[in-house]
Amino acid sequence: MKSVQVEASEVSKGSSSSQSLSRGLSVIDFILRTLASFGTLASAIAMGTTRQTLPFVTRFVRFKAVYKDLPTLTFFVIANSVVCGYLVISLPLSFFHVVKCKVTKSRIILIIFDTVMMALLTAGASSAAAIVNLAHNGNTNANWFAICRQFNSFCQRISGSLIGSFVAVVVFILLIIISAVVISRR
Amino acid sequence: MKSVQVEASEVSKGSSSSQSLSRGLSVIDFILRTLASFGTLASAIAMGTTRQTLPFVTRFVRFKAVYKDLPTLTFFVIANSVVCGYLVISLPLSFFHVVKCKVTKSRIILIIFDTVMMALLTAGASSAAAIVNLAHNGNTNANWFAICRQFNSFCQRISGSLIGSFVAVVVFILLIIISAVVISRR
Numbered sequence: 001m002k003s004v005q006v007e008a009s010e011v012s013k014g015s016s017s018s019q020s021l022s023r024g025l026s027v028i029d030f031i032l033r034t035l036a037s038f039g040t041l042a043s044a045i046a047m048g049t050t051r052q053t054l055p056f057v058t059r060f061v062r063f064k065a066v067y068k069d070l071p072t073l074t075f076f077v078i079a080n081s082v083v084c085g086y087l088v089i090s091l092p093l094s095f096f097h098v099v100k101c102k103v104t105k106s107r108i109i110l111i112i113f114d115t116v117m118m119a120l121l122t123a124g125a126s127s128a129a130a131i132v133n134l135a136h137n138g139n140t141n142a143n144w145f146a147i148c149r150q151f152n153s154f155c156q157r158i159s160g161s162l163i164g165s166f167v168a169v170v171v172f173i174l175l176i177i178i179s180a181v182v183i184s185r186r
Numbered sequence: 187m188k189s190v191q192v193e194a195s196e197v198s199k200g201s202s203s204s205q206s207l208s209r210g211l212s213v214i215d216f217i218l219r220t221l222a223s224f225g226t227l228a229s230a231i232a233m234g235t236t237r238q239t240l241p242f243v244t245r246f247v248r249f250k251a252v253y254k255d256l257p258t259l260t261f262f263v264i265a266n267s268v269v270c271g272y273l274v275i276s277l278p279l280s281f282f283h284v285v286k287c288k289v290t291k292s293r294i295i296l297i298i299f300d301t302v303m304m305a306l307l308t309a310g311a312s313s314a315a316a317i318v319n320l321a322h323n324g325n326t327n328a329n330w331f332a333i334c335r336q337f338n339s340f341c342q343r344i345s346g347s348l349i350g351s352f353v354a355v356v357v358f359i360l361l362i363i364i365s366a367v368v369i370s371r372r
Contacts, residue, residue, distance in 0.1 A: 034192075069327035072316045106371045111366045116360050118309050126309035127316035130258045133327070134317070141255035142321070144330040173301050176362065180297045184369050185292045 022182050029178050030094045036171040037087035039164035040121065044080035046161035047073060047128075050100040052154035065147075065154045072131045073158065079124025080165055083117050090114075092117050097182075104183055111179045117171035125165040198206035202351035208287040208368050215364050216280045222357040223273035225350035226307065233259060233314075238340035251333075251340040258317045259344065265310025266351055269303050276300075283368075290369055297365045304358035311351040318344050 051066045067073040090113070093106055135155055138146035148155035237252045253259040276299070279292055321341055324332035334341035 065327075070325060106198070108366055108370055109364075112363050115301075115304075115362045119304065119355060119359060122240060122305050122308040123312035126312040130316045131320075133221035134320075134330075135256070139256060141251075142330075142333050144320075144328075147328050173305060176301045177294075177298050180294055180366055180369060183366060184294055184372075 005150045006150050015039050018185050023098060024183055025178050025182050026098040026101060029175060029182075030091070030098055032171045032175055032178075033087055033091055033094050036168040036175075037091070037144070039168040039171070040080040040084040040087065041164075043164035043168070044077050044084060045126075046164070047080070047158060048077045050154055050157040050161070052151050054150060065151045067158065070131055070135075072127045076128035076165070078159075080118050080168075083121045083124075083168065086113065088119050092121045101182075107179050107183050111151060111176060111183075114175050116173055118169065118176070121165060122169050122171065125169060128158075128165075129162055132162060151170070188215055204371050208371055209284060210366050211368050212280070212284040212287060215361060215368075216277070216284055218357045218361055218364075219273055219277055219280050221279070222354040222361075223270050225354040225357070226266040226270040226273065227346045227350075229311075229350035229354070230263050231282060232272060232350070233266070233344060234263045236340055236343040236347070238337050241334060251337045253344065256321075258313045258315055262347075262351070263312045265306050266354075269307045269310075269354065270330035272299065272303050287368075288372060290372060293365050293369050297362060297369075300358055300365070301359050304355065304362070307351060307358065308355050311348060314344075314351075318348060349350050 047067050051064060053064045067077060090110060093110060097100070097103065097107065097110075107164070134144060134146075135151075136146060136148045138144050196309075233253050237250060239250045253263060276296060279296060283289065283293065318341070320330060320332075321337075321344070322332060322334045324330050
């Protein structure tokens with residue numbers, strides 16, 4: 001009788017520590033999700049509101065540079081906006097996971113959407129990075145000139161706007177891993 | 187006594203069907219991993235071996251086009267090679283999961299690496315897609331000319347090489363979801 005009681009108490013202790021770990025990871029999930037939503041929002045706004053008008057005109061240089069001039073940067077703004085919207089929508093579910101640690105199905109749903117959104121965000125951030133790199137350095141082999149010599153402040157802004165997006169990509173990697181660990185510890 | 191036997195047989199049936207589902211998903215995981223390794227290998231080889239020499243010379247057109255002329259395409263080849271190498275290394279572990287369905291820790295390790303590799307591959311494929319799109323269409327706002335008018339066969343090859351890579355990205359999304367589902371059904 002005594003040994004059964006000891007075993008039961010050990011199982012209960014193990015279950016309790018596992019549950020508190022799951023709750024801790026769920027809280028981290030919620031915080032990371034909030035962080036990533038701010039990162040993507042900041043990236044979308046920083047890129048979307050960038051414009052520079054040059055004070056002079058030559059044969060080759062345009063008057064004004066906005067993100068819409070480069071289709072890849074438009075995709076970047078759309079991808080970040082969509083992912084930011086998704087993250088905000090997922091916050092209540094993430095909070096629900098803090099309260100109810102043991103649910104699994106909704107965590108699987110979150111993993112599915114997190115993975116798809118991570119792919120979308122990485123695609124947006126990487127393609128924009130490729131174009132921003134080209135704007136900075138140009139490519140002599142393809143005769144593509146570095147436009148940042150003229151549009152200096154425009155280039156600084158679009159480079160900076162990549163940061164929030166790449167931070168969010170790292171956060172998504174962590175979110176997926178956290179979800180998998182929590183599911184495995186049910 | 188009878189009711190206990192019936193319950194035990196139901197639990198055993200449920201466990202058996204869950205195990206066969208896990209085994210089925212593990213087999214799909216192995217097949218998808220093999221498919222993705224061929225896709226990334228084909229992409230890396232197709233991009234890496236592309237070259238076109240023009241039969242004429244003008245002031246602006248170069249003699250030869252290879253993937254190394256564009257740093258983003260070099261990154262694409264490296265990313266695909268690394269991911270292909272990882273996929274080949276992960277195949278024995280995936281096969282081990284077919285045999286031993288119930289293991290969890292190694293599945294978590296696979297999810298971690300799969301997620302990081304997916305981010306790397308998506309970054310490589312998307313940035314290359316942005317540059318390939320630029321090579322095809324150019325950008326009049328930035329005075330970047332479409333080089334595909336001259337290097338037509340080079341452009342066709344680099345466009346085609348993106349396919350295997352994007353297929354592998356979709357496969358990675360499926361792999362992560364499959365691993366999460368299998369872990370949840372232990």
